Amino acid sequence: MSTVDMSIELSELLKLQTIQQNLSVPQLVERVLQRSEGTLTSTGAVRVETGKYTGRSPEDKFIVEEEATKHLIDWGKVNKPFSAEKFDSLYKKVLAYLKEKDELFVFNGYAGADVKYTLPIRVINEYAWHNLFAHQLFIRPTDNNETSQSAEFTIVSAPNFKADPVVDGTNSETFIIISFERKVILIGGTEYAGEMKKSIFSVMNFLLPQQDILSMHCSANVGNEGDVALFFGLSGTGKTTLSADANRRLIGDDEHGWSNSGVFNVEGGCYAKCINLSEEKEPQIFNSIRFGAVLENVTIDYDTRLADYDDNSLTENTRAAYPLQAMDNIVDPSVAGHPTAIVFLTADAFGVLPPISRLTKEQAMYHFLSGYTSKLAGTERGVTSPEATFSTCFGAPFLPLPATTYAEMLGKKIDEHNVSVYLVNTGWTGGEYGVGERMKLRYTRAMVQAALEGELDSAETVKDSIFGLEIPIHVPGVPDEVLQPAKAWADGAEYEVKAKELASKFKENFKKFSNVPSIIKDAGGPLT
Known part of the structure; x- marks a missing residue:
């Protein structure tokens, strides 16, 4: 499967009636609740669980070995090579899987606040709450005209799609694979939203130094x-x-x-650890967790909907995702x-x-x-x-x-x-x-x-x-x-x-x- 063919496959996916593009925060929160993906807390934040993976999966992260980039990458234990053929095959499977979904969620935005070095990105999600996360963590368009701009990098996230390591060439059912030539990040087998954030960071860590940044x-x-x-x-x-x-x-x-x-x-946005979070010690973070924020793996009282930030029964790595604008004293x-x-x-x-x-x-x-x-x-x-x-x-x-x-x-x-x-x-x-x-x-x-x-x-x-x-x-x-x-x-x-x-x-x-x-x-x- 060639790069051109995969580009056509992606375009076809984005034209489907099931695509929900650039929904507002209230619309995404409604979808999360309608689809039973999460629960509303007492402050209006969306509380979700990420299943068995409550942190990053570094052993399942790869970079596609491609002619244009293979001599620049520092290959080794961290940057593990993945074959272009295996990537295209897995990419096609994931797109076919997503085409069968009743709803898909797309966010168009940016990485890089300096307009001289901005990277337009697109995030395609199987989950509404993942799209809400992307909306809050990446840079949002300021008007509707910007949302039509072509993305330079696309995240395709299908957490319920499990890879077959023997067939697909992965280390496990989970995969986070970056292709710099195809400008695609393929994520599957994990519900941990931080993989999306860190994958874009990896991309920027490749692109920016080549611009003397x-x-x-x-x-x-x-x-x-x-x-x-x-x-x-x-x-x-x-x-x-x-x-x-x-x-x-x-x-x-x-x-x-x-x-x-x-x-x-x-x-x-911010992706703050919130284990043992208190208003007294960290008031800015505590008060930012309100409507539109995403709380990952934080336990709550289901009667009062109050979050228990001291409870680490799910993980020590409890997280809160919210936009920078939720804080008072920011540079904007x-x-x-x-x-x-x-x-x-x-x-x-x-x-x-x-x-x-x-x-x-x-x-x-x-x-x-x-x-x-x-x-x-x-x-x-x-x-x-x-x-x-x-x-x-x-x-x-x-x-x-x-x-x-x-x-x-x-x-x-x-x-x-x-x-x-x-x-x-x-x-x-x-x-x-x-x-x-x-x-x-x-x-x-x-x-x-x-x-x-x-x-x-x-x-x-x-x-x-x-x-x-x-x-x-x-x-x-x-x-x-x-x-x-x-x-x-x-x-x-x-x-x-x-x-x-x-x-x-x-x-x-x-x-x-x-x-x-x-x-x-x-x-x-x-x-x-």
């Missing part, structure tokens, strides 16, 4: 003086929480591009100037990294390439407790190009714009996971605020003997003993053992960067 897995906000801050980190490290600051305007919570003119959001459109500060977030399950440290340019490059954190329960299938992991550039699962492409671009921009960089541990303190406790959010907020306001640029520091990190001796609003991990542990000897264990993991991981200058390799500290 750094694509980044980070949140971003801006202060009253126009000072822009970036927050890098994997799922669950606090990007959404920390960037949703009442004293700063939000640019975006997860995906951004950094061009020669500044930063822009890739998306039009989501475009701003060059960053003055960058924060690398890590949830250290070993409990040995300091809660905040100031990085040199070389240390920044070391920790960006390392991308250390702990995978938290539920964000991926099979992860039931925190696991130490290294995800290059804090976004390896979504980076089709070699990691050094992104790292070199970041290093260049840090130099060009004289950006201050900090490493912040939002993970454990006083002991490893299961022994210590999670860093208090109010302490982290105080440290981040001090960093963004420039209070730590010239603050007195003490050097960590294992990781070589410069730790501030004092931060307003934070007990001094909390700032130095060794003092937070009851047993100093146990701390040293655990710290050296983590340092050895850093050292082992960094061996894969054979072509990195020694000044960056040595920046990890004496024992890394």
Whole structure:
């Protein structure tokens, strides 16, 4: 089956009477309820369950090996090749499956808030709630004329279509396959809506660097003086929480591009983790979960329809999807100037990294390439407790190009714009996971605020003997003993053992960067 034939097949699908195109939020909510796909909560949000897959399925993600792109992709464990023939065969099966459905839902919108770099996209869904998710997460057209614009990339999502690994060439019944030549993302066998969001991010991570734009897995906000801050980190490290600051305007919570003119959001919404969410601790997120929002795998009281954000019986990876416009203090459109500060977030399950440290340019490059954190329960299938992991550039699962492409671009921009960089541990303190406790959010907020306001640029520091990190001796609003991990542990000897264990993991991981200058390799500290 050729590319041309598949294009005709897709066009025929879009002409069917069953297509519901660009429905409004109220119309989509009505469809969700009529089709018994979800339940309305007390705040008007749509509550849904995603079945057995409550997180991403990285082992089931592929990129089609095609002549135009095969020499650019960083093939390996993350970017697994898929044959063009197998893709076309599976694509045809999925389209045939969707043609038999009573209703299909189509959203036409965009990725990329900077009009110079916008990517028109189309999302075709089997579920109404998936289309509502797409409507809230991507950038919406401002008028009806825009919806007729041809999409440059199309998501075809059929969660109830199960692949046959033997016949179709997949690893399981689930598949997330990107074809850059056909400009199609094919998703099946999973109801987890985050696969759509992250697939478009992967596409942007391929396209933007080729336009000299750094694509980044980070949140971003801006202060009253126009000072822009970036927050890098994997799922669950606090990007959404920390960037949703009442004293700063939000640019975006997860995906951004950094061009020669500044930063822009890739998306039009937020996809916030909401386990243990409370109005007191995170009022902006809490109050955004209202009519039109989508709540994934959050339990509710079916009499009162009140959400129980503390209940993790379905997953730790409970999520809320809502448009940026649900929040009060946002930048609209989501475009701003060059960053003055960058924060690398890590949830250290070993409990040995300091809660905040100031990085040199070389240390920044070391920790960006390392991308250390702990995978938290539920964000991926099979992860039931925190696991130490290294995800290059804090976004390896979504980076089709070699990691050094992104790292070199970041290093260049840090130099060009004289950006201050900090490493912040939002993970454990006083002991490893299961022994210590999670860093208090109010302490982290105080440290981040001090960093963004420039209070730590010239603050007195003490050097960590294992990781070589410069730790501030004092931060307003934070007990001094909390700032130095060794003092937070009851047993100093146990701390040293655990710290050296983590340092050895850093050292082992960094061996894969054979072509990195020694000044960056040595920046990890004496024992890394």
